[in-house]
Amino acid sequence: MSGFLELAISGLMSGLVIGLAALALTLVFGVARFANAATGDFMTCGAYAALLGFGATGSMVVGGAVGLAAGALVGMVSYLLVFRTLEGRPSVSALLASIGIGFVIRAVLGVVYGHGQQVFQLPLVRPWRVYDLRIQPNDLKIGITALVALLVVFLVLHATPIGRRMRAVADDPMLARVSGIAPRQVMLALWALSGAVAALAGVLLGIKTVVSPEMGWEMLIPVFAAAVLGGIGHPVGAILAGVLLGVLQEIATPYVGFTYKLALAFVILLAVLLVRPKGLFGRVEGVR
Amino acid sequence: MTLSRRQTLAALAGSVLLPALSRTAGAQTAAFRIGALNPITGAGAPYGSGMQKMIVAAAAMVNDAGGAGGRTLEVSSEDTQTQPQAAVLAAKKLIEVNKVQAILGTWASGVSLAVAPLTNDAGILLMNTSGAPALSVPPANAKGLLYRFQATNDRFGRAFAEVATKQGFKRPATMAFNNASGIGNTEGFRKAWEAKGGKVVENVVYEPNQPSYRAELQKVLAAKPDVIVMGSYLADTTIILREWFQTGETTKFIIPAWAANPDLVKALGPEVTEGLISVDSISNEGSDAFKAFDAAYQKAMGQPGLSNVYAAMTWDMVVVLALAMEAAGPNADVAAISAKLREVAGPGGKAVSTFAEGKAALKTGKIDYQGASSILDFDQYGDVTPDFSVSVVEKGKIERKYIVKL
Incomplete structure (x- = not known):
């Protein structure tokens, strides 16, 4: 039983990371109406920037902040340089452009840092024993960080003027414009937010695993799965779907086999989409 | 686009010189072309440059010894980026543009498995340093043209x-x-x-x-x-x-x-x-062939030969290939050379450690090249059995x- 619970905790941690990345993906989708395939590479940028900040100061908090800032910056720059000019074109152009941006990011990181792995040199600690359960202090920190980040994102979306404008643009861009909402400012804020959330997912993933130029790109499939499962364009759905996929994968794989881990995620996805074609939380309009 | 006078001149000079260069290449009909396809970048980068430099160095050594089977070796170098896709493109270029008759030194099983169909179709040799068991048997080794210098997994x-x-x-x-x-x-x-x-x-x-x-x-x-x-x-x-x-x-x-x-x-x-x-x-530390390789590696890389097991393998690839060419005689085709590979490296002949030594000994009888990477006795699958070191982290x-x- 304790083994089962430990697996669930481990799945929860993986799920939160995937859910955060799915949130970044779904935020852009809700407003800009395309799947940003560079989301994974925004994650990687965040992780490398955090490594830089962490290396310079020795503080993970500062490192994380540098990572978030870099993610926001990369998000805004790619909007200003690429996605702004593609507004009004079919969404497939933006999707293709985002794949291209991902290539550029990976190539630049590969040239600058090489393709070898890097790690956050954090002290490794033995687990706490709570009854028969092993709990990793690091897991707890990762979990709390992810939850705080979620809270901040929802506060931004629902309790700030810019968040209200974002939701207005998501609902009906024309109506928002008629109501006097400047789309450029909203889009910049959106890309900054999405970039920062992706970067946070990248930093957490980097702490759990290793940092390499391909790390984010390789996570893209589970991230897409979570975003679709949650109902694309739905922030809460993305997170919950990420956690659901993570936990179900972890607790089921000892029984069905580890090679089918990713396949299992897609079986769940298929099953849910058969019953609810819009995803768990999706509505026809997407985000509100 | 505006061209400066200097650029124009350079371009003109280039277009004049290029045909001249390819003419000189074409004039050496007595050359056997080999492709050095190594992981210069990517996960294999710590080894790739040394591997490639040893192919070039060993080829120069063979040429200095008067060539093999009446021919000199000509090396074209490419990077696999330790990625199958990049490796396939590079192999295509080596085969179609450079017209190589052997590709040497692929690293990582995914890369070797991706390149093997191309070399098989072209009917040329592929000497690799990968471990996957699939490289021993068809379809990868359908024609018996694959030779592996690394231990299998x-x-x-x-x-x-x-x-x-x-x-x-x-x-x-x-x-x-x-x-x-x-x-x-x-x-x-x-x-x-x-x-x-x-x-x-x-x-x-x-x-x-x-x-x-x-x-x-x-x-x-x-x-x-x-x-x-x-x-x-x-x-x-x-x-x-x-x-x-x-x-x-x-x-x-x-x-x-x-x-x-x-x-x-x-x-x-x-x-x-x-x-x-x-x-x-x-x-094959302590062997005479390893000493020869070590000296070449020190000269090219400024590091001891012990630091790169794969470079010892690529060194051996050139030596064995050249010895097989020598044994097969002038103008032998790839199949005839491949047929001699096991013979010059396998047991049952005079033990030799360098190309020059082997070339001389071939005049009087069979030889057994004892390599720098291992004693190089290829089995029926073209695989070898090196020794293993066991280390403990302390x-x-x-x-x-x-x-x-x-």
Whole structure:
């Protein structure tokens, strides 16, 4: 039983990371109406920037902040340089452009840092024993960080003027414009937010695993799965779907086999989409 | 676009010189062209440059000795980027543009498996340094034109079993990265271990790029193994060992050296890595051929030859190929040269250590080239059996303990 619970905790941690990345993906989708395939590479940028900040100061908090800032910056720059000019074109152009941006990011990181792995040199600690359960202090920190980040994102979306404008643009861009909402400012804020959330997912993933130029790109499939499962364009759905996929994968794989881990995620996805074609939380309009 | 006068001149000069260059290349009809296809960038980058430089150096040595079978060797170099896609493009270029008759020095099984269909179609030789068992048999080795200078993963597995016996382990479990190489290691171990009458308590095959390997670890650790034998790479090994340490278990690990290397120790620190057993195939250290290779490597790279086992393999590739060309006689085609490869390297002739020595000895009878990388006796699959070194991580240093011969 304790083994089962430990697996669930481990799945929860993986799920939160995937859910955060799915949130970044779904935020852009809700407003800009395309799947940003560079989301994974925004994650990687965040992780490398955090490594830089962490290396310079020795503080993970500062490192994380540098990572978030870099993610926001990369998000805004790619909007200003690429996605702004593609507004009004079919969404497939933006999707293709985002794949291209991902290539550029990976190539630049590969040239600058090489393709070898890097790690956050954090002290490794033995687990706490709570009854028969092993709990990793690091897991707890990762979990709390992810939850705080979620809270901040929802506060931004629902309790700030810019968040209200974002939701207005998501609902009906024309109506928002008629109501006097400047789309450029909203889009910049959106890309900054999405970039920062992706970067946070990248930093957490980097702490759990290793940092390499391909790390984010390789996570893209589970991230897409979570975003679709949650109902694309739905922030809460993305997170919950990420956690659901993570936990179900972890607790089921000892029984069905580890090679089918990713396949299992897609079986769940298929099953849910058969019953609810819009995803768990999706509505026809997407985000509100 | 505006062209400066200087650019225009340079372009003109180039267009005049190019045909002249290709004319000189065409004039050397007596050249045997080989492609040096090595991992200059990517995961194989620590080895690739040395590998390529040794192909060039060995070819120069052969040419200085008067060539092989009346021909000189001409090397064209390319980078695989340690990626199958890039390697295929580079191989296509070598075959179609450079018209090479042998490709030497592919590293990583995925790369060799991707290049093999191209060399097979072209009917040319592919000499590789990869471990996957699939490279021994059809379809990859359908025409018998593949020669492997590295130990197969299967042999690594056998070496692991020897080490486990020697260290007195009783309850081994395995964890393998889900690809031909990873599973090859652990399956090789399982077969060898069971042949010794032992039992493997758990086998887990895991997928790459997971955010966590805790479920996999938990399954393995539940079987209470005293040692976990890995078929893994650096990144996944880093994550697995970190999570293993955090479980508080004290299992031992036997890991191939391409994963248990100084980078792993650097990433995890001395406490986590203390006592890890790292197994590597090693060069034919102490042989005369190794001395010749070592001197060339020092000259080209400024480092000892011991630092790059793969460069010793590429050195041997050129020497063996040239000896086979010499044995096959003037203007022999690829099939005739391939037919002589086992003969010049296999047992039953005068032992030789350099090309010049072998060329002289071939005039009087059979030879047996004792290579720098191993004694180079190719079996029916074109595979060789090098020796293995066993090292243990102690206080953050990887210390070699003993050598295993299969």
